[in-house]
Amino acid sequence: MVIQELIEHQKTIQKVIDSLTPAIEQACEMMTTTLSKGNKVLIAGNGGSASDAQHIAAELTGRFVKERKSLPGIALTVDTSAITAIANDYGYDRVFARQVEGFARPGDLFIGISTSGNSQGILNAFDTAREYGCQTLGLSGRDGGKMNGLCDLNIVVPSDVTARIQEMHILIGHIMCKAVDDLF
Ligand SMILES: O=C(CO)[C@@H](O)[C@H](O)[C@H](O)[C@H](O)COP(=O)(O)O
Numbered sequence: 002m003v004i005q006e007l008i009e010h011q012k013t014i015q016k017v018i019d020s021l022t023p024a025i026e027q028a029c030e031m032m033t034t035t036l037s038k039g040n041k042v043l044i045a046g047n048g049g050s051a052s053d054a055q056h057i058a059a060e061l062t063g064r065f066v067k068e069r070k071s072l073p074g075i076a077l078t079v080d081t082s083a084i085t086a087i088a089n090d091y092g093y094d095r096v097f098a099r100q101v102e103g104f105a106r107p108g109d110l111f112i113g114i115s116t117s118g119n120s121q122g123i124l125n126a127f128d129t130a131r132e133y134g135c136q137t138l139g140l141s142g143r144d145g146g147k148m149n150g151l152c153d154l155n156i157v158v159p160s161d162v163t164a165r166i167q168e169m170h171i172l173i174g175h176i177m178c179k180a181v182d183d184l185f
């Protein structure tokens with residue numbers, strides 16, 4: 002079992018190298034352009050993807066590898082008071098959209114992470130982010146789901162396995178953080 006999982010991961014990385022390198026370069030460009038203009042990055046996801054959102058935001062406000070100034074990255078998954086209030090009063094599918102409404106300014110980058118590309122809370126957040134003039138980047142998998150057409154760039158990991166898709170998402174997130182380190 003262990004070797005099969007490792008080989009499955011290796012095959013997925015190879016597919017990412019073969020088909021997604023230009024898209025990942027574009028995502029790096031979106032992130033570095035946003036931050037170099039003094040705008041901020043908002044990130045959201047559910048479950049494992051909430052952890053990815055927090056992980057990437059923490060690399061920005063803390064640091065990735067290089068010693069550099071703190072950069073504005075906010076995960077919309079961390080404030081349990083806001084999350085429970087919004088879910089209770091407006092419904093769970095407004096949890097990220099409502100926070101985007103509060104935080105987003107034109108020129109910010111919203112990153113929505115969903116392995117299926119179909120989580121309603123993420124889809125609503127993309128709508129609101131676009132309405133507020135943000136750039137929008139999706140990290141998804143399978144066939145990209147409804148995120149196709151809802152964001153400026155949807156990076157669709159070529160796999161149907163949630164775990165493999167999540168593993169590629171955090172790899173892509175780390176590559177984007179490396180691009181940020183290279184610039185600042
Ligand atoms: O981490 C995992 C599975 O590896 C789960 O927590 C997973 O993230 C959750 O089931 C999510 O709700 C799935 O949502 P999504 O990726 O389809 O948007």
Ligand SMILES: [Zn+2]
Nearest residue numbers: 048049164167
């Ligand atoms: Zn997981």
